[in-house]
Amino acid sequence: MESQGLPILYLLGAASGGLYLLVWIGRAARALRLADETPRRPLAWALGSLAPPIAFGVLHELSRRVQPRAAAPAGVRLPALLYAVIEASLFASHAPWLVGALLRPIPVLWIQASWKRQAGVFPFDAATVRPLGRIAAILASALGAALLAGAVWRSDLPRMRRSLAPELAAQSFLDAPDGSFRLRIPGSGWRLADPRTIGDGRAILALHAPRPAVEAFVYQPPGAGSLDDLVDARRRRIQSAGRLMAVREERRFADGPELRPLSLAVYRCDVLGTAVVYVVLTSRSDDAAVELVGYGPAGSSVEEDLVSLAQGFAWLPTTRTER
Amino acid sequence: MRTSLRSRNARACAALLAVAPLLAGGARPGAARPVWRSVEPARAGGADPAGEARLTLDADRMRLLEEEGHGYTDLLREHTIHLGADGTVVDRVTQMRLFLTDEGARNGGILGLPVRTALERLRLERVEVRQEDGSRIGVDPARIQVSTNVAPGVFSDVAVVTVPFPALRRGATAIVVGRYESQRSAFPLTWSDLFYPERDAPTERFSVVVTWDEGVPDPRFSVSAGGVVCSTDGPRRLRCEQDRVPAARTDPDITNWTELTPELAVALPSSWEELSRQELALVESAIREDPRLDDVAARLVEPGSTPRELLGRVHRFVADEVRYVAFEHGVGAVAPRPAVATLSSGYGDCKDKVTLFLALARKVGLDAWPVLVASDRFLVSRLSVASWRYFDHMIACVSLPDADTVCVDPTAHDVATGRLPEWLHGRVALDLGRGATAPRRLDAPTIARHVEIESEREIACDGRMQESLAVSFAEGVAEGVRARLRPLAADERRRWALDVFRSTVGETPVPTVELGGVDDAEVPVVLRAKATYAGTGDVERESGWADPDSWLVRFANALATQNRFHPYWISGLEVQSHLRYRICPRVSLTLPGAELNFEAPWGKLVRTYQIDPQEVRVETTFSAPTAVVGVDELGAFSRFLRTSLGQTRIWFGWMPLRRSGT
Numbered sequence: 001m002e003s004q005g006l007p008i009l010y011l012l013g014a015a016s017g018g019l020y021l022l023v024w025i026g027r028a029a030r031a032l033r034l035a036d037e038t039p040r041r042p043l044a045w046a047l048g049s050l051a052p053p054i055a056f057g058v059l060h061e062l063s064r065r066v067q068p069r070a071a072a073p074a075g076v077r078l079p080a081l082l083y084a085v086i087e088a089s090l091f092a093s094h095a096p097w098l099v100g101a102l103l104r105p106i107p108v109l110w111i112q113a114s115w116k117r118q119a120g121v122f123p124f125d126a127a128t129v130r131p132l133g134r135i136a137a138i139l140a141s142a143l144g145a146a147l148l149a150g151a152v153w154r155s156d157l158p159r160m161r162r163s164l165a166p167e168l169a170a171q172s173f174l175d176a177p178d179g180s181f182r183l184r185i186p187g188s189g190w191r192l193a194d195p196r197t198i199g200d201g202r203a204i205l206a207l208h209a210p211r212p213a214v215e216a217f218v219y220q221p222p223g224a225g226s227l228d229d230l231v232d233a234r235r236r237r238i239q240s241a242g243r244l245m246a247v248r249e250e251r252r253f254a255d256g257p258e259l260r261p262l263s264l265a266v267y268r269c270d271v272l273g274t275a276v277v278y279v280v281l282t283s284r285s286d287d288a289a290v291e292l293v294g295y296g297p298a299g300s301s302v303e304e305d306l307v308s309l310a311q312g313f314a315w316l317p318t319t320r321t322e323r
Numbered sequence: 324m325r326t327s328l329r330s331r332n333a334r335a336c337a338a339l340l341a342v343a344p345l346l347a348g349g350a351r352p353g354a355a356r357p358v359w360r361s362v363e364p365a366r367a368g369g370a371d372p373a374g375e376a377r378l379t380l381d382a383d384r385m386r387l388l389e390e391e392g393h394g395y396t397d398l399l400r401e402h403t404i405h406l407g408a409d410g411t412v413v414d415r416v417t418q419m420r421l422f423l424t425d426e427g428a429r430n431g432g433i434l435g436l437p438v439r440t441a442l443e444r445l446r447l448e449r450v451e452v453r454q455e456d457g458s459r460i461g462v463d464p465a466r467i468q469v470s471t472n473v474a475p476g477v478f479s480d481v482a483v484v485t486v487p488f489p490a491l492r493r494g495a496t497a498i499v500v501g502r503y504e505s506q507r508s509a510f511p512l513t514w515s516d517l518f519y520p521e522r523d524a525p526t527e528r529f530s531v532v533v534t535w536d537e538g539v540p541d542p543r544f545s546v547s548a549g550g551v552v553c554s555t556d557g558p559r560r561l562r563c564e565q566d567r568v569p570a571a572r573t574d575p576d577i578t579n580w581t582e583l584t585p586e587l588a589v590a591l592p593s594s595w596e597e598l599s600r601q602e603l604a605l606v607e608s609a610i611r612e613d614p615r616l617d618d619v620a621a622r623l624v625e626p627g628s629t630p631r632e633l634l635g636r637v638h639r640f641v642a643d644e645v646r647y648v649a650f651e652h653g654v655g656a657v658a659p660r661p662a663v664a665t666l667s668s669g670y671g672d673c674k675d676k677v678t679l680f681l682a683l684a685r686k687v688g689l690d691a692w693p694v695l696v697a698s699d700r701f702l703v704s705r706l707s708v709a710s711w712r713y714f715d716h717m718i719a720c721v722s723l724p725d726a727d728t729v730c731v732d733p734t735a736h737d738v739a740t741g742r743l744p745e746w747l748h749g750r751v752a753l754d755l756g757r758g759a760t761a762p763r764r765l766d767a768p769t770i771a772r773h774v775e776i777e778s779e780r781e782i783a784c785d786g787r788m789q790e791s792l793a794v795s796f797a798e799g800v801a802e803g804v805r806a807r808l809r810p811l812a813a814d815e816r817r818r819w820a821l822d823v824f825r826s827t828v829g830e831t832p833v834p835t836v837e838l839g840g841v842d843d844a845e846v847p848v849v850l851r852a853k854a855t856y857a858g859t860g861d862v863e864r865e866s867g868w869a870d871p872d873s874w875l876v877r878f879a880n881a882l883a884t885q886n887r888f889h890p891y892w893i894s895g896l897e898v899q900s901h902l903r904y905r906i907c908p909r910v911s912l913t914l915p916g917a918e919l920n921f922e923a924p925w926g927k928l929v930r931t932y933q934i935d936p937q938e939v940r941v942e943t944t945f946s947a948p949t950a951v952v953g954v955d956e957l958g959a960f961s962r963f964l965r966t967s968l969g970q971t972r973i974w975f976g977w978m979p980l981r982r983s984g985t
Contacts, residue, residue, distance in 0.1 A: 248915075252922070
């Protein structure tokens, strides 16, 4: 047996997304049973810790049972309470997995550290494994880390970015960097994203909608053709992503005296069995074009949010005299 | 088609007005016989009675005008008019043209003076070329040309005296001085004249001096816009002058030139009531009882006819059975021939036809009266003195018991009863009699021109499309199309229809075409065509269909204007296209194209789709109501047309039935 210490325990806990903590609880319960020969059910303790209130009871009971052996008793409630609070917070706030993976091991480390100080009375170190087990643990951790990274990449990172993105005030305006157009934010909950890190990276502006998994991007297609060409190209891209089930498009003049054509289209698609709504606003002037593309899971409120955003588009007046 | 849509009157009843004053300097009513070749050739180095030698251009001014692109400038355009107590009118006209470039000499080296040979005498007092070094070259009188200046179907006493100036080149000045003499008593309407300072080239000095004898009432004058300043600088003497008059700025789409350029009106005192009374007397005196009129009227009446039906029959008889031929010799310019003479000869001009119409209408019990029309004027406010010279046409109006007043133009062979031709919409008019105290505007319908396109398109499974098309031209458009097609033989009409089809749709399909309604002014003209378009391939492999709305775009685009300096009059246009596509039964139509709702101050373009699994209907309407587009709006108006009509491509999508699961 060889102790890998607290850092290894943290890595195992974090890399496994918290699953190893269940192993730790199970092994601690088993070690306690061996130490005081009281009947315990390690598996029940481990699974019970998944529920926040029970997790408090499990960790508290584990620590409490070690305390009488200690020369210098430590607090038993605080780390158990912290674990339960973290569990409950993550559960209630739908916080990203990564946050949970990083935070969950901390109270366990706290408990483990107190036990290390009391190694004489309770020499349990759940990170201590045999060589064969160590290899297995490393491989499992590597696999877990890869799975976790993938999951984060697929899901958690955008959520985290979204939660970190600055929120825009309702009815505020976003002006294009070249001053050619502006976008009115239709309500609260819209957040400004970094267009380099989400979407296809070609947008000049990216927004998170108030609802999860709903985003909007603004493009300025270079050397764009006619409005027809732009609308056709976008429709083809949408059709390539899924089966186009319905479309509703209206064209009119954009607000302003310069009579620029504007298309507002709502597409409903079936993307691998999921209904997705796309709202696309396209408008062009003599020498520039703007395309706003928003999408999200189909639903009237999602469509409403994106259409409201599109309706807040306006070209800014030019100083050029048109004839 | 552009021409037909814009069909304007090419023949405002010429008999009511003499010579286009903007070009010729005004016509002069008067008296007696013409004298053609009483020309005094100038002697080289001779006297300079008018002192024209003082009129020169300094080098800076000359360079400026050249830089502005002018090839010549008129150093002087002067009218010296004397109204004698004995009724004589003497108008001494001087024109001096300095050529700034050799090209200017080539283009502007023909000067002409118009003359009404039945009413006035013209004597050319001086005709010469002054060279840059001050030397003078005379003109051989034998080379002076007198030519008639009439359009086909117009018999007129107007002649133009033109002079072949010798040795014209840069720096030379052509000088012509003419003296017109006429008698006011020889013309039945009060003397008046209109002058237009702005012409196609700049004028350094524009001058009209009117003097009159004691006993002649003081003339009235009015200046509309421009920089002409008038003053009475002596007893019985009116002087109106302007220096450095700019050239008139031209535009391609102008219907009212006389309103867009400064105008000086001079007239002996009169009133609109007096003018109305004078002209009405001429018309009424031509409506004399005659059994031939009774016979025709009796033929036109059918038992139980309503007043509207009677109006239609009388109108169609005069419009269709009496040819338009204008007679404007002497007072014939304003006085109609007797109605029975028009009836028996089978021809007449506007006032002749109106007189015949009135005679017949009254005999069948209609309450009708004549109306003078100024076909190139929209603004009543511009008619600042009472003058007959503003008017160039006559129509008739009828008060029907069941409706408002209905006006008809008996010269408009191609126009349905109850409508005025498009070129009279909104124009200034003066009712003769009826207590008229001032001119008014004729009605201008909100939509004066209408085109309707109906197309049934069958898309086969191999992508071929068969089309059955009907393009219906109504109102003003029908007038233009009908006027163009009526003189043509059947083969030529079909060729025209084929040309229209191909220039709209393209050369690829070979359609069968036919025309209907050409010879009946009361119904629309309809172009029908059937065509098959080459296949695009298996429709199941495609996801949708795109088609241009070519016909709508073509006709709506006819509203485009290149005007830059002057307002643009839109004669209200509506183009509707109703397109129905039926699709191969192996696919199901699911995706409609874009609905259009382009709205601007000048009109709108609206489109809707109705889609069923096997059929899609595309309804599009472009409408631009009658309006005036101001100069500062021309750019936006053009953008409205360009942008909205650039969005007219039709698109719809489908899914193979296997995939859609239906």
